[in-house]
Amino acid sequence: xxxxxQNPLFLSMQEGKNYTIYCNYSTxxxxxxxxxxxxxxxxxxxxxxxxNGAVKQEGRLMASLDTKARLSTLHITAAVxxxxxxxxxxxxxDSSYKLIFGSGTRLLVRP
Amino acid sequence: xxxxxxxxATLVQPVGSPLSLECxxxGTxxxxxxxxxxxxxxxxxxxxxxxxxxxxxxxxxxxLSASRPQDRQFILSSKKLLLSDSGFYLCAxxxxxxxxxxxxxxxxxxxxxVV
Numbered sequence: 001x002x003x004x005x006q007n008p009l010f011l012s013m014q015e016g017k018n019y020t021i022y023c024n025y026s027t028x029x030x031x032x033x034x035x036x037x038x039x040x041x042x043x044x045x046x047x048x049x050x051x052n053g054a055v056k057q058e059g060r061l062m063a064s065l066d067t068k069a070r071l072s073t074l075h076i077t078a079a080v081x082x083x084x085x086x087x088x089x090x091x092x093x094d095s096s097y098k099l100i101f102g103s104g105t106r107l108l109v110r111p
Numbered sequence: 112x113x114x115x116x117x118x119x120a121t122l123v124q125p126v127g128s129p130l131s132l133e134c135x136x137x138g139t140x141x142x143x144x145x146x147x148x149x150x151x152x153x154x155x156x157x158x159x160x161x162x163x164x165x166x167x168x169x170x171x172x173x174x175l176s177a178s179r180p181q182d183r184q185f186i187l188s189s190k191k192l193l194l195s196d197s198g199f200y201l202c203a204x205x206x207x208x209x210x211x212x213x214x215x216x217x218x219x220x221x222x223x224x225v226v
Contacts, residue, residue, distance in 0.1 A: 033214060042201060043155075043217045088154065090215075097143050097162055097205075098170070099215055103154040 002027045004091050006102035014110050016078050021105045023072040023089035031092040032065045032072045033099060036085045043088065047074075079109045113138035117202045117218035124225055130175075130189040132221050134202030137183065144185040145203040145215065146177055155201065161185060197225045 003026040013019050023032070031050055035043040047056045049065035049072060056063050060083065062075045072089055086106045090099040117134045124130060136142050146158040157170045159177035167177050174193060178186045185202060202218040 035217075042220045045214045045216065048214045090155075098145065098157055098160050100157065101147075101155040 002091070002093055002100050004089060004100050004102040006087075006089055006105050008105060009103060010106045010108075012108045012110060013076075013079055015080055018078065019076050021074040021076070021087055021089075021107075023074070023102055025070050025072075025089075025091045025100075027070075027091070027093050028067075029070075029091045029093055030067055032063075033090040033092070034063050034072075034074055035088045035090065035101075037088065037104070038085050046087075076107070079107075081109050081111065083107060084109045113204075113206075113216070115202060115204055115216060115218040117221055119221060120219065121222040122224070124192050124223065126194055126225055127191045130187070130192050130196070130223070132187040132200055132202075132223075134185045134187075134218055135183055136204045139204070139206060140182060142183065142204040142206060143215075144179060144183075145205075146185065146187050147201045147203060147217075149199040149201065151198070159187070192223075192225045194225050197223055199223075 005024045007022050033048055034046040036046050037043050047063040052067040054065045060077045065072045086104045088101050088104045090101045092099055114137045144161045147155045148158055149155050159167055159169055161167050161179045164179055164182055175189050200221045203215045205215045206213045
């Protein structure tokens with residue numbers, strides 16, 4: 001059974017600090033996705049990582065993928081309050097049409 | 112541009128009543144379509160996906176069903192709701208049947224409370 005595990009599940013951090021969210025998965029996959037969800041809202045696509053070593057950055061967020069280690073990271077640089085949300089990683093198992101999601105990391109950025 | 116519409120946005124239904132959630136995608140053709148469910152404070156569970164009209168794959172056994180009567184229409188149904196069916200239901204689509212790294216876009220979601 002495919003497992004996608006995120007840690008931490010909850011993260012409280014101060015504004016201006018850096019931190020990393022980790023996403024481990026248990027099957028072969030070249031494709032890893034990151035989404036953001038605000039409370040009571042739908043999911044917003046952040047990054048699509050399509051190959052080993054892929055790195056993408058948008059503002060204070062940077063995502064990377066290591067397919068050999070089956071690990072993706074979402075790094076937050078100099079956090080601001082607007083980044084408070086739940087972040088999900090999702091994996092597309094090889095040759096499938098579907099995404100399997102992790103449990104999510106709830107991020108709270110404190111002043 | 113492509114858009115996805117999902118309705119109703121919220122509903123409260125008694126146990127044993129039927130359910131119908133509808134989703135349509137505009138501005139594209141031959142999309143992959145998905146239904147996910149999110150229980151309160153939890154991750155997303157894939158319920159159904161479809162790569163074409165009349166083609167439905169079910170991911171988990173349950174009292175829900177899905178249908179795709181038209182290329183860009185996806186319907187989630189139940190004949191008799193259970194309390195455990197409560198949650199946030201999200202319809203989603205991806206641009207083409209190969210998917211192949213295209214991201215999946217989500218609708219606004221439907222909040223279902225079964226009482």
